[in-house]
Amino acid sequence: MQVKFCGFTQLSDVQTAVQLGVDAVGLVFYPPSPRAVTPKQAQALSAAVPAFVSVVALVVNMTHDELLALANHVPFDVIQFHGDETPEQCQQLASAVNKRWIKALRIDAEQDTAASVRARIDSFAAMGASSILLDAYHPQKYGGTGARFDWRLIPQDSALPIVLAGGLAADNVAGTLDLPIYGVDVSGGIESAKGKKDAAKMRAFMKAVKRDRWQNETVTDGL
Template identity: 45%
Template sequence: MRTRAKICGITRTEDIYAAVNAGVDAIGFVFYAPSPRAVSIEQARVLAQHIPAYVSIVGLFVNATSDEIAQVLAEVSLDILQFHGDETATQCQKIAQENKRRWYKAIQVKADLDVIAEIKQYQQAGASAMLLDAWHPELKGGTGHCFDWEKFPKLDIPLILAGGLTPENIEAAIKTTGAYAVDVSGGVEFAKGIKDQQLIQQFMQGVQRGSAQ
């Protein structure tokens, strides 16, 4: 099975076309104002009109309320919610049910975290997947850092690998982790929120090679 791929932090129409033409499975919009890749609801609404069927639209939220997410959904047809803050499993479940969307949770992998126990909490609450990202004391994603891929668990829930992925390391990352999907942002950019078409193509070629095991 080919590893799925999402490009997150999209802010421009031309980057959507580049991603779709390269074969991505999902495109992510960041609804978190402090992020350099954040988009407004209006920006996302316009951008989403250029995303064709069979390419999923993911909304990334950090400690957002159910009402705030509902405001986005009223204008942008998100397929799935990505919780990337300090949301508990119960909070994720409640917000997703109220907004009638599937969801997954991102967790930052650090030395003192029982990753498997953390994953199982969210899995029991109904997560469709779990995203494992590199830990950073301040940033919520987009760190450009990797964690130890040898510690990537094997569980009965789809696991998404993120953190420090680039065209140069994506093949090895997939072969090492066997991840269901990969999520890249900074690794295919030439500036924050501005993607590079050639890097996107190279990244997706690496995904294909890594999947051919």
């Protein structure tokens, strides 16, 4: 199970996450979000991420020119499209900056079925997505709501590796270990306030997800 911690705004939080063994660090480039960072802030945060840990740039309906400017200033590895981007737009934008990409799909229990989710995933797989992220639907927000959708809607035979987001925390993430998913993505469930991570919550989350790796392991730095 791969783990992505998202929504970092503070250098010390990134350093703690890396020490705890997170697989990916997410930075939000969507100004309305309370977790948004500027390219200048992102430069300092990404500099704390060592090799073999991915930096993921979360963008929402970003234009071609905006994405080019971001890629020229911030050394990220993967784009996470989290807005209304079509499969074709994702492919075109990612190709413009030569980056791998994933797409976030917001799942609405009142309208979606496992079959409809699978069909949506297929459309992004056909355009070259590396993975798909499933999050809870909200009519006014693109993500970061802390809400959980009905996990029974996760398709068993997805064309892409699935990353699960929405309402995850240390006390419920163990319930994802038997789901047909590749990884988990958490933001609010490891925070003391929006954009400010809680070291104890981060450690508890990692321990719950990667129990075998953490058995008999001690992490220093007061965690």
